[in-house]
Amino acid sequence: MDKNNFSRDEIVRILDSEDPAVSDELFQNARRIRSKIQGDKIFAYGFVYFSTYCRNNCNFCYFRRDNGIERYRKSEEEALAYAKALIDSGVDLIDLTTGEDPLYHQEAFATFANIVRTIKQDYGTPVMVSPGVVSHEVIDKLREAGADWYALYQETHNRDLFGKLRIGQDYDERMNAKLYARDSGMLIEEGLLAGVGETSEDVADSLLTMGEIGARQCRVMSFVPQEGSPMEHSETPDRSRELKIIGLMRSLYPEALIPASLDVDGISGLKDRIDAGANLITSIIPPMSGLMGVAHSVMDVDTGGRTIEEASRILGEMGLRIATRREYIDYMNEVLRK
Numbered sequence: 001m002d003k004n005n006f007s008r009d010e011i012v013r014i015l016d017s018e019d020p021a022v023s024d025e026l027f028q029n030a031r032r033i034r035s036k037i038q039g040d041k042i043f044a045y046g047f048v049y050f051s052t053y054c055r056n057n058c059n060f061c062y063f064r065r066d067n068g069i070e071r072y073r074k075s076e077e078e079a080l081a082y083a084k085a086l087i088d089s090g091v092d093l094i095d096l097t098t099g100e101d102p103l104y105h106q107e108a109f110a111t112f113a114n115i116v117r118t119i120k121q122d123y124g125t126p127v128m129v130s131p132g133v134v135s136h137e138v139i140d141k142l143r144e145a146g147a148d149w150y151a152l153y154q155e156t157h158n159r160d161l162f163g164k165l166r167i168g169q170d171y172d173e174r175m176n177a178k179l180y181a182r183d184s185g186m187l188i189e190e191g192l193l194a195g196v197g198e199t200s201e202d203v204a205d206s207l208l209t210m211g212e213i214g215a216r217q218c219r220v221m222s223f224v225p226q227e228g229s230p231m232e233h234s235e236t237p238d239r240s241r242e243l244k245i246i247g248l249m250r251s252l253y254p255e256a257l258i259p260a261s262l263d264v265d266g267i268s269g270l271k272d273r274i275d276a277g278a279n280l281i282t283s284i285i286p287p288m289s290g291l292m293g294v295a296h297s298v299m300d301v302d303t304g305g306r307t308i309e310e311a312s313r314i315l316g317e318m319g320l321r322i323a324t325r326r327e328y329i330d331y332m333n334e335v336l337r338k
């Protein structure tokens with residue numbers, strides 16, 4: 001299968017195939033492509049989810065507005081302390097994430113921008129921002145503060161399904177925020193959720209859309225049911241689907257950053273995702289910080305499972321290693337921004 005390009009029909013055929021030889025060939029090809037482009041290097045992001053307040057009510061999400069959970073909003077100093085600890089542990093970038101916190105909207109993202117500025121300028125570390133849908137002015141402010149990436153996941157590119165998942169939200173407003181960020185010089189990440197009622201054709205459309213909009217980081221995560229949400233009793237999909245999507249992304253977009261998220265299955269899910277062609281570990285969280293993940297909000301966090309040390313050990317057994325920050329910055333500037 002030594003090819004990089006798949007038509008929509010071919011993508012659907014691979015997704016629907018139950019033949020293990022088809023997956024094996026896909027993953028082998030994905031690993032070959034990754035190794036040709038970046039050798040034994042795997043990138044790693046630290047995750048600082050510093051406010052779990054959200055004005056939205058996404059049906060799949062634990063942090064949706066109407067879920068009566070305990071929430072936190074970390075101070076600027078706390079967020080920076082977590083970021084610094086992650087940087088010192090060896091991550092390549094800090095992913096600053098929040099729910100769509102009404103307070104940050106009220107204060108026009110001044111605190112968020114301060115955090116970005118300190119991490120970028122004082123700590124010399126690349127930054128991804130994931131604040132949800134924000135105005136063009138806020139995107140400008142975060143970019144000027146030094147944010148390299150804007151992550152905003154559509155989750156599906158089927159508009160009907162989008163409407164059922166992201167209740168009351170506007171598909172085009174979300175997409176346009178992402179495109180504005182791209183056009184103003186930021187790198188963008190697009191993402192999809194697997195196992196939320198999408199068809200294989202929907203997945204193929206999402207994969208092709210990621211290329212069309214110029215996403216340089218492409219993410220897939222399996223849906224995990226969240227307590228207290230309307231989808232609490234829906235089933236989590238078999239992981240073979242997520243792995244195939246990772247393999248397809250690698251084949252379609254050889255240079256893209258494709259995460260193996262520790263958020264879905266914790267550290268035990270790392271190897272399979274790297275084997276499928278992922279080249280980036282996301283959701284590394286400082287232990288004992290009280291910070292949360294997204295899909296599996298606490299899994300492996302306080303036991304120290306989601307750390308660089310643990311990820312490095314697993315990669316080492318696979319003949320791989322975590323890239324240095326310098327290597328990541330070079331990759332971002334010389335490959336992703338070219």
Ligand code: SF4
Nearest residue numbers: 054056058061064099
């Ligand atoms: S997915 Fe994001 S926007 Fe939607 S409810 Fe959860 S935190 Fe809010």
